[in-house]
Amino acid sequence: MFHNPQFEQMQNHFDTGETRPLKTRLDLLTKLEMVIKSDSDKIAQALYQDLRKPEQESLISEVAFLIEEIGYTKKHLKSWMMPTKVKTPLALLPGKSTIHYDPLGVVLIIGPWNYPFQLALAPLIGAIAAGNCAVIKPSELTPHTSKIIVEIIKKVFRPEHVQVVEGGVDETTELLKLKWNHIFFTGSTSVGQIIMKAAAENLIPVTLELGGKSPVIVTKTSDLNLAARRIVWAKFYNTGQTCVAPDYLYVQSSVKNKLVELLKEEIQKQFGKDPQKSRDLTRIINVRNHQRLCQMIDNEKVVFGGDVDEDDLCIAPTLLEGVSWQDPVMQEEIFGPILPILEFDDLKSLIALINKEPRPLSAYLFSQATTEQTMFTEKLHFGGGCINDLIVHLSHPELPFGGLGSSGIGSYHGHTSFLTFSHQKSLMLRYSLFDFSARYAPYSQRKLNFLKKIFGLS
């Protein structure tokens, strides 16, 4: 287990300053990159054992994602670490003003099971780039991946710099008693609340990367073939167990029937006539989630799919029609291969309706009309999203990734990760050339008049 003595060891290591030089950060990122590359087959194998994840998905969304993130970070790190010079206002002259990027200290990273490799290590890239020590707590539901993470971290880092602590609720609860300098959590909204409460005990700042119900909206102006192909890809990638997956679909009434037919064709194209036999369909993480998802499938409303096999943890890509907000499938984040399809007529009213729901992590619009694209961008509240595509925004290193409201607090990726794991320390260097007496007591009418003039009040 990991208790105070191990924690203090890491704090002491941080205090030596050894984690701070640019060269150390770059060398460790390079080493991490090399080990991930050389272990990529083992990583894919572990992900297959834990989730039956297809190799292509493991490569793109877990391994290549991290390689890209490390490459981008290494390329820009030197400039990110440079203090930013800012102008000094007239009233504060003479002097020089700068913002310095200080590492936070020892940080805790808690990961989920759905992209168990990527989501444990992507925050670590930011933490190391910013000069911190870190403990990673991967999900206990993906034990093979957790083991690989332990091996990789041991190959790259000294234990006082980065460590992995494996375990579930009990172990995480113990970790949450320590006085971390930051907690970075990826997981469900309900556990996010537990994390934030525990962090509040010690006033620890948190980044919470949570979930929610992310809508995809298709209007009659859209390219329906493209919309169907991309929606099927994004919804059933990792079998819907993706935080930014489209949770439900709203389609404009006049094109609903056409889109539903295209979605059915597209599912068959991508997963064949019997999706359970497809090598490209990831399995549901466990029996508990399988049962939770099955309860959301109202057989009366199934228009495609609906086949389930608990022993094989399989649920076929499923489309539901005639769904209302009162149905179980609309009561919580689905996080599985079930797509409820709802209809709308007026985009403005639909946006007003969705805005009454908790803020989603993502939102997507398929539309060729600029007015609709502008309305979506300006009026709908969501963490991040795409127009005429889905989920790809999260792989863009220059776009901060995170939610708002119940879908999260804070963001990361690229430069934003570096900032998330840094303290922006403000500093003014004052020169002793002049020392205006006006600020010092005893105050006088003459000093007051002078100050009023400076601040434009007379």
Ligand code: NAD
């Ligand atoms: P989860 O909240 O159940 O678990 C996440 C982590 O918290 C795990 O490491 C787990 O061991 C730990 N944990 C669970 N219960 C705990 C408790 N009572 N006390 C302390 N720690 C606890 O989430 P999950 O099921 O692994 O992941 C699915 C959820 O994560 C979905 O809601 C999904 O939308 C969200 N998610 C969000 C993002 C994002 O980037 N925003 C990414 C992936 C997943």
